[in-house]
Amino acid sequence: DLPARVRIHEVGARDGLQNEKGTVPTEVKAEFIRRLADAGLTTIEATSFVHPKWVPQLADAEQLFPLVSDLPVALPVLVPNERGLDRALVLGARQVAVFASATESFAKANLNRTVDEALAMFEPVVTRAKAADVRVRGYLSMCFGDPWEGAVPIHQVVRVCKSLLDMGCDELSLGDTIGVATPGHVQDLLAELTEEGVPTRAIGVHFHDTYGQALANTLAALQHGVTTVDASAGGLGGCPYARSATGNLATEDLVWMLQGLGIDTGVDLARLTATSVWMAERLGRPSPSRTVRALSHK
Ligand code: HMG
Ligand code: MG
Numbered sequence: 240d241l242p243a244r245v246r247i248h249e250v251g252a253r254d255g256l257q258n259e260k261g262t263v264p265t266e267v268k269a270e271f272i273r274r275l276a277d278a279g280l281t282t283i284e285a286t287s288f289v290h291p292k293w294v295p296q297l298a299d300a301e302q303l304f305p306l307v308s309d310l311p312v313a314l315p316v317l318v319p320n321e322r323g324l325d326r327a328l329v330l331g332a333r334q335v336a337v338f339a340s341a342t343e344s345f346a347k348a349n350l351n352r353t354v355d356e357a358l359a360m361f362e363p364v365v366t367r368a369k370a371a372d373v374r375v376r377g378y379l380s381m382c383f384g385d386p387w388e389g390a391v392p393i394h395q396v397v398r399v400c401k402s403l404l405d406m407g408c409d410e411l412s413l414g415d416t417i418g419v420a421t422p423g424h425v426q427d428l429l430a431e432l433t434e435e436g437v438p439t440r441a442i443g444v445h446f447h448d449t450y451g452q453a454l455a456n457t458l459a460a461l462q463h464g465v466t467t468v469d470a471s472a473g474g475l476g477g478c479p480y481a482r483s484a485t486g487n488l489a490t491e492d493l494v495w496m497l498q499g500l501g502i503d504t505g506v507d508l509a510r511l512t513a514t515s516v517w518m519a520e521r522l523g524r525p526s527p528s529r530t531v532r533a534l535s536h537k
Pocket of ligand 1: 254257287288289290291293294317319320322323324338349350351378379380381414415416445
């Protein structure tokens with residue numbers, strides 16, 4: 240059975256733009272987020288409160304967030320540590336995300352920490368966020384494969400998922416950071432998480448389309464009962480600390496599939512496509528999304 244409704248967690252403005260070579264002007268980012276909200280997206284990840292030297296593309300978080308915080312949508316932001324949380328809370332953020340890794344190599348590259356040191360860094364972040372009634376998402380990168388370590392054992396992923404939930408995260412996002420997952424692997428991981436008592440409603444999926452598997456993987460997750468799917472408008476993005484990561488699943492491709500399945504998302508596909516075409520013009524190159532190309536072809 241497939242769900243009747245899916246919540247799309249839009250990551251283009253954060254995961255997409257963090258991976259651009261150039262820095263997009265703050266006003267353009269704000270307009271991008273406004274257009275995404277206008278297209279019917281209800282969860283729009285806005286930016287990251289990380290070290291500006293690590294992700295210079297998002298160094299304008301303090302300027303950007305107040306430009307969009309009036310929107311009637313959820314605007315989660317990434318915070319790696321208490322310093323990041325302080326920066327987000329002072330601006331009135333109501334949803335934050337910490338970001339763990341299932342592998343040691345990526346924990347080191349992305350956070351300058353071991354897996355367990357990173358979890359220890361997140362613990363007070365989650366505790367303080369929950370005390371402030373702020374919703375917390377726990378990302379988990381490299382859930383399927385890692386560019387340095389190869390295939391990632393399921394038990395290794397399950398351990399970190401449980402730590403994130405035990406510390407109080409409301410939701411997980413299982414990241415296929417380099418896009419190597421295939422549907423059978425997705426089913427196996429989700430089955431193991433269910434076996435271990437992780438409720439499906441607490442699971443989101445975050446696929447990258449490197450090998451063209453993102454939609455097939457999404458369908459496998461929906462069949463397991465997952466109803467939160469991450470996607471990036473126009474297929475923007477990747478990850479600056481993972482060499483072989485290419486674009487995220489494009490939101491338009493996801494909406495096209497869900498519409499065909501009769502699954503409600505609340506998204507207006509024409510408006511969303513127009514937004515991605517507009518953004519592609521700002522970035523000076525076409526969107527890699529097949530759906531954007533098909534719908535904008537004249
Ligand atoms: P570090 O160098 O170990 O930092 O980096 P530190 O804790 O030793 O602190 C060093 C200095 O940084 C200090 O300043 C801190 O105050 C400052 P000093 O005392 O030297 O003047 N500092 C900060 N400044 C501003 N904001 C902060 C902050 N924290 C410390 N929050 C750190 C550790 C975590 C900070 C760094 O590694 C970092 O910022 N990493 C972020 C990397 C990142 O954003 N990656 C992309 C997101 S993950 C992703 O994209 C994957 C995902 O999409 C899912 C998927 O596809 O897998 C989510
Ligand atoms: Mg990503």
